[in-house]
Amino acid sequence: MKKIVVFMLAVLMVASVFMFAACAPKPTEPAASAAPASPAAKTYELATVVKLIGIGWFDRMNEGLQKYAKESGNKSTMYGPPKADAALQVQMIQDLISKKVNAICIVPFSPEAVEPVLKQAMEKGIVVIGHEADNLVNVDFDIEAFDNFAYGAELMKILGEKMGGKGNYATTVGALTAKSQNQWEEGGVAYQEKNFADMKLVERKIETYDEQKKAEEIMTELLKKYPDLTGFQGATSQDAPGAAAAVEKAGLIGKVHVVGTSLVSIAGKYLESGALDAIAFWDPADAGVAMNKLAVMCLNGEKDKIKEGLDLGIKGYNSLKYNPDKTENQSKYLYGAAWVIVNKDNMKDYNF
Secondary structure (H helix, E strand, O other), X not given: OHHHHHHHHHHHHHHHHHHHHHHOOOOOOOOOOOOOOOOOOXXXXXXXXXXXXXXXXXXXXXXXXXXXXXXXXXXXXXXXXXXXXXXXXXXXXHHHXXXXXXXXXXXXXXXXXXXXXXXXXXXXXXXXXXXXXXXXXXXXXXXXXXXXXXXXXXXXXXXXXXXXXXXXXXXXXXXXXXXXXXXXXXXHHHHHHHHOOEEEEEXXXXXXXXXXXXXXXXXXXXXXXXXXXXXXXXXXXOHHHHHHHHHHHOOOEOOEEEEEEOOHHHHHHHXXXXXXXXXXXXXXXXXXXXXXXXXXXXXXXXXXXXXXXXXXOOOOOOOOEXXXXXXXXXXXXXXXXXXXXXXXXXXHHOOO
16 A cells, blocks of 8 residues: 555656646747848937026027037037136136036137136037137137127118218227127228218227126216217127117217117117117027037038038028138138118118
8 A cells, every 4th residue: 555655656756747847837939030220320418508697699509509409419508707707708618628527619708718627628529619709719610600800790780871071970899808899890990981071980989798787887977078979889788778878868869879789679679769779690500509509510520521611500590601810720610691671661670
């Protein structure tokens, strides 16, 4: 009996082994290799450093940068000091070098001040694109919205006609170090000397540091100092509105004429009142995108495509030209044809 029990247990154990083997899951066969995914387009971290934040001009530029980031997949961020200060800009660029961003697009308060730190950035392999500073050396490219001297001349043409070709006028710039703004002023004065010989420039290139209140104070003092002053041309987006505010408060609308660079969102109420005759500008949003697009072309190894005739797909930047004033490395300095002239009659066409 004992032998039978042992035999039966042995049979049951063998049967269990076979049953387990039959029920056990089979090893998974290797999956067929998936077709390799097409490589995603490379994206970059693009830093745009502006003169200062908190003013309408660069708020508008940031709108363009954020739209471009959404459309392109690149990270596009704007940086700027709370006041126009070259040292603060330099510090920001140094921080961005430490962060190893792929590109720095710069609108410098003082081109001379940022040259050394931009050189450091380029030595680290960071692409550098300039704007409003065609005297920068340490850049891969500088992109201007237009011929700066011609732009200033166009503003002076309007001012001269409003003044009847005679009378005293003054000019302002954000700073004597602001290259493009000084070129606008110089282009305007050269046009006046050639075309309006009876106009007299009583004071020029007074610095406003991009502050509207400062521009208003300057104009108030000019009106006291020169009771026969009848004209003003301003460079920064804050200058003409500030001067117009002073003209309005002095009750001199129609007697003192004001023109300058600005935006409708900043200067519109003075265009409406007649204290400001006309403004000129280019869209800062488009300028920001133009800088970013050039940076990405450089990062993608397409520097050879950045030349005269290039179409960036942005209005006013459809056929870039070399800066004729450059005799060395001319191909680094390009400009478009992006300015517009706005007055009371057409200001509603612009919502920024």
